[in-house]
Amino acid sequence: QSALTQPASVSGSPGQSITISCTGTSSDVGVYNYVSWYQQHPGKAPKLMIFEVSNRPSGVPARFSGSKSGNTASLTISGLQAEDEAAYYCSSYTTGSTVVFGGGTILTVL
C-alpha cells in the first residue's frame, strides 16, 4: 500500500487561508469517506483534527475544515494562527482493511 501524496510544505501569513491536498487512489480515498487529518507539533503526539472527511472533534477550532473530491482530500485552515505551525498528516482506510498515511506536510506560518 503506497502512502497518500501530500505536498512536502505549505506556508501562509497569519490570518490567511491555506489548503493541504492529500491524493490517494480508488482503493482508499476514492472509495471511502474514512479520511482523517492529524496535526503534530515537534516532539509531540499526533492530534486528530478531522475525521470522516469533514467532521471536527470537540475542541478543534471551526477554522479547520475538510473536504474530498474523487481521489483527493483536502484540509483547509482559515485565519491562520502562529500555533497552527506544525506537520499535518492525512490518512485513509483502504480496501485491504488497513490504514494508509500521507507523507506529511510541514505548515509554516510566516
Next chain:
Amino acid sequence: QEQVVESGGGVVHPGRSLRLSCAASGFIFSSYGMHWVRQAPGKGLEWVAVISYDGNNKYYADSVKGRFTISRDNSKNTLYLQMNSLRAEDTAVYYCAKDWKWEQLFYGMNVWGQGTTVTVSS
C-alpha cells in the same frame, strides 16, 4: 480524561524480540478498537496494526505482517504489540492510539500516547 501510556521500548539487536504495552484509562477500553502507529526518526507516520474492541479482528501493515502480533487484555485495560524478528527499519517511536467510534474500526484515532522508542541496532 481519556489517556493511553505506552511502555516497553528499548534497544534491541536485529533478529531479537520485544513486547510493547499500552495502558488505557478514562474510557471503556473494551468498547474501542486500538491501533499501533510508528514514526521513524525524522520521518512520517506509518500505521502498523489494529485490533477490534473484542480482539476478534486484527489487521496488519504488509511491512510487519508475520513478524508482529497485536493483542489486548480487556480485563487489564492493556494493549500489546509483540515484535519478533526485528530489523533496523523497525526503529521508530511507537504510538498506541484509540479509534474514536464505539465498537468500530478505522474511523479516526482520537487518543494518542506519547510513544515509546524502539531502536534496533547491533
